[in-house]
Amino acid sequence: MNMFSSCMITALVILTLPIIMSSTKLYKNKLYPYYVKTATSYAFMISMIPTMMFIYSGQETIISNWHWMTIQTMKLSMSFKLDYFSMIFVPVALFVTWSIMEFSMWYMHSDPYINRFFKYLLLFLITMMVLVTANNMFQLFIGWEGVGIMSFLLIGWWYGRTDANTAALQAVLYNRIGDVGFIMTMAWFLLNLNTWDLQQIFITTNDNFNLPLLGLLLAATGKSAQFSLHPWLPSAMEGPTPVSALLHSSTMVVAGVFLLIRFHPLMEHNQTIQTLTLCLGAITTLFTAICALTQNDIKKIVAFSTSSQLGLMMVTIGINQPYLAFLHICTHAFFKAMLFMCSGSIIHSLNDEQDIRKMGGLFKVLPFTTTSLIIGSLALTGMPFLTGFYSKDLIIESANTSNTNAWALLITLVATSLTAAYSTRIMFFALLGQPRFSPMILINENNPLLINSIKRLLIGSVFAGYIISHSITPTTIPQMTMPHYLKMTALAVTILGFILALELNLTTQGLKFNYPSNYFKFSSLLGYYPTIMHRLTPKTSLTISQKSASMLLDSIWLENILPKSISYFQMKSSTLISNQKGLIKLYFLSFMLTMILSLLILNYHE
Amino acid sequence: MSMVYINIFLAFILSLMGMLVYRSHLMSSLLCLEGMMLSLFVMMSVTILNNHLTLASMMPIVLLVFAACEAALGLSLLVMVSNTYGTDYVQNLNLLQC
Numbered sequence: 001m002n003m004f005s006s007c008m009i010t011a012l013v014i015l016t017l018p019i020i021m022s023s024t025k026l027y028k029n030k031l032y033p034y035y036v037k038t039a040t041s042y043a044f045m046i047s048m049i050p051t052m053m054f055i056y057s058g059q060e061t062i063i064s065n066w067h068w069m070t071i072q073t074m075k076l077s078m079s080f081k082l083d084y085f086s087m088i089f090v091p092v093a094l095f096v097t098w099s100i101m102e103f104s105m106w107y108m109h110s111d112p113y114i115n116r117f118f119k120y121l122l123l124f125l126i127t128m129m130v131l132v133t134a135n136n137m138f139q140l141f142i143g144w145e146g147v148g149i150m151s152f153l154l155i156g157w158w159y160g161r162t163d164a165n166t167a168a169l170q171a172v173l174y175n176r177i178g179d180v181g182f183i184m185t186m187a188w189f190l191l192n193l194n195t196w197d198l199q200q201i202f203i204t205t206n207d208n209f210n211l212p213l214l215g216l217l218l219a220a221t222g223k224s225a226q227f228s229l230h231p232w233l234p235s236a237m238e239g240p241t242p243v244s245a246l247l248h249s250s251t252m253v254v255a256g257v258f259l260l261i262r263f264h265p266l267m268e269h270n271q272t273i274q275t276l277t278l279c280l281g282a283i284t285t286l287f288t289a290i291c292a293l294t295q296n297d298i299k300k301i302v303a304f305s306t307s308s309q310l311g312l313m314m315v316t317i318g319i320n321q322p323y324l325a326f327l328h329i330c331t332h333a334f335f336k337a338m339l340f341m342c343s344g345s346i347i348h349s350l351n352d353e354q355d356i357r358k359m360g361g362l363f364k365v366l367p368f369t370t371t372s373l374i375i376g377s378l379a380l381t382g383m384p385f386l387t388g389f390y391s392k393d394l395i396i397e398s399a400n401t402s403n404t405n406a407w408a409l410l411i412t413l414v415a416t417s418l419t420a421a422y423s424t425r426i427m428f429f430a431l432l433g434q435p436r437f438s439p440m441i442l443i444n445e446n447n448p449l450l451i452n453s454i455k456r457l458l459i460g461s462v463f464a465g466y467i468i469s470h471s472i473t474p475t476t477i478p479q480m481t482m483p484h485y486l487k488m489t490a491l492a493v494t495i496l497g498f499i500l501a502l503e504l505n506l507t508t509q510g511l512k513f514n515y516p517s518n519y520f521k522f523s524s525l526l527g528y529y530p531t532i533m534h535r536l537t538p539k540t541s542l543t544i545s546q547k548s549a550s551m552l553l554d555s556i557w558l559e560n561i562l563p564k565s566i567s568y569f570q571m572k573s574s575t576l577i578s579n580q581k582g583l584i585k586l587y588f589l590s591f592m593l594t595m596i597l598s599l600l601i602l603n604y605h606e
Numbered sequence: 607m608s609m610v611y612i613n614i615f616l617a618f619i620l621s622l623m624g625m626l627v628y629r630s631h632l633m634s635s636l637l638c639l640e641g642m643m644l645s646l647f648v649m650m651s652v653t654i655l656n657n658h659l660t661l662a663s664m665m666p667i668v669l670l671v672f673a674a675c676e677a678a679l680g681l682s683l684l685v686m687v688s689n690t691y692g693t694d695y696v697q698n699l700n701l702l703q704c
Contacts, residue, residue: 584696585628588635592626 011047036118037101044094054087081135102453104242124150137196155239167235174232178222185215213273224256227284231530237299241344250333257313264322278318282408285311289418294524328391335379338457342373361435377423387465396490420497618645632694643673
């Protein structure tokens with residue numbers, strides 16, 4: 001009997017304490033953000049104990065606490081599954097959130113509602129923890145919806161701005177479409193397997209799991225911004241930078257991928273769903289990488305980069321490597337959060353300037369931010385032996401040496417080189433060259449809150465890949481032998497992307513701006529997808545409803561068919577055929593006379 | 607047809623005369639139409655009851671229904687005329703304009 005479950009529950013309870021305290025005087029205090037940040041750091045340190053125990057001895061735990069209800073034959077209880085995935089993800093998420101909270105103490109310093117901001121961030125973290133440690137689908141759904149709601153509240157933080165409200169609504173709508181898939185899966189499991197518990201789902205056999213896995217895929221498409229439900233993620237950059245760093249890079253958007261990883265025993269034997277996932281992920285990664293090439297807002301470029309990496313994670317699931325996808329989730333959290341924090345530092349220093357065409361020459365002015373941005377970009381593109389290498393290179397190797405869809409593989413490689421291209425673009429425009437911003441700004445990055453938080457994630461970006469991948473137990477056999485050219489593929493396309501982008505940027509620097517070509521317009525208008533889908537679909541449904549409900553039913557069937565047509569017809573025909581004048585009395589009198597005459601005559605016959 | 611019904615028959619003839627001969631008000635011919643229907647109803651009911659024609663017992667009720675319908679129609683026409691001219695004098699119905 002060891003302290004595994006106690007430590008984990010303690011860590012989770014520590015997170016909820018500031019929320020409970022929010023009804024007391026502590027919440028009105030100026031030190032509430034410190035309190036939240038230290039609560040998160042303590043939770044991180046305590047949750048490292050069970051993780052160490054898990055790494056050392058491989059102990060997994062399922063904590064089943066409270067029997068909620070029994071619906072005929074199905075028992076619903078609150079249960080936590082502390083296995084490989086949740087044990088490694090929880091410390092990573094807590095570490096990243098700790099750094100982000102420290103960063104947002106600097107970033108949101110002048111916001112009058114900073115206490116409420118921290119409360120929202122903490123609520124988000126709690127629901128994310130509920131999501132990853134859930135042992136049954138109902139608890140997972142609670143966490144799922146919770147992160148969706150907190151995302152809505154946080155994206156619309158500056159609610160006076162119309163664009164922020166629209167973006168928050170867009171996030172909720174797109175997530176909702178994915179939730180339909182989740183509920184369909186829950187309903188299928190309820191009907192066919194009579195349970196929502198993961199254990200029972202994995203041990204019961206069934207002929208095919210196509211329908212629930214399709215539902216899960218739809219849920220992942222919505223939450224993780226895959227191709228057809230993707231526009232909410234770049235629009236979500238309307239929220240403050242800490243929100244983008246926490247939600248839309250490390251934690252919330254990986255919930256969809258995490259769901260698919262949780263259900264990997266079902267997906268292992270289903271080739272159809274794997275192929276669908278692979279193709280969907282490949283399309284996503286290429287499309288969003290293309291869109292990232294021509295964006296001018298630094299946060300949008302990083303958002304599209306996130307979307308592209310999410311597509312890569314889906315590709316990994318599609319080639320039946322869930323553990324690699326999970327490793328990529330953990331490593332991606334580090335450098336993506338750091339990239340967002342660096343861009344937040346740049347934005348704040350330049351007095352809220354987000355357009356990279358108006359930045360430049362920050363290399364000498366913000367040395368620490370420059371360093372971390374470059375290291376983050378290198379880690380993102382998979383520079384050997386930084387963090388991203390341990391997951392991304394393994395993914396590309398497995399994809400290259402597996403019996404899979406060649407088209408999907410090819411476009412994943414193209415997207416990898418485009419990753420290098422847009423990373424070069426960010427670095428070139430934001431950091432190098434001559435300054436293009438107004439010289440009246442005082443730029444100072446010497447705040448310890450900022451420096452410490454980025455420093456922690458910097459060390460994580462450099463070393464975490466090594467530490468994590470050498471601590472975990474190997475679960476699938478990595479591909480050991482492959483030809484030279486396959487091994488060098490990822491590195492080669494990345495270097496190709498770097499060099500090409502650098503050359504293009506340097507060459508076209510002083511040229512006259514020419515009118516955008518069609519390809520440019522395709523990329524910078526995000527493939528026309530938001531333009532089409534946000535206008536066409538509502539207009540179509542509104543037109544159909546107007547035509548069918550109002551015009552067809554009301555006007556035609558209820559008004560026109562019987563009443564108005566009858567009256568119209570009668571009027572027309574009566575004016576047509578009446579050639580009489582009035583003279584009713586004359587007609588009546590003649591009728592009466594005829595009747596009397598006929599009676600008299602016919603009576604007096606012999 | 608025996609002479610027992612002559613009373614009712616006379617009522618019918620009188621109402622018919624009243625409907626065909628009227629001076630100025632359209633309303634009077636409508637009233638006489640109602641009188642015709644009433645006398646027909648009584649004659650029909652008495653005949654059926656006296657001759658025990660049981661299966662035809664529903665006919666008076668059907669007659670009443672149709673009489674009500676036609677009374678409604680007649681009244682609506684009267685109202686239309688009255689809306690246009692203010693009174694129901696027959697001399698107004700000289701041009702058949704709808």
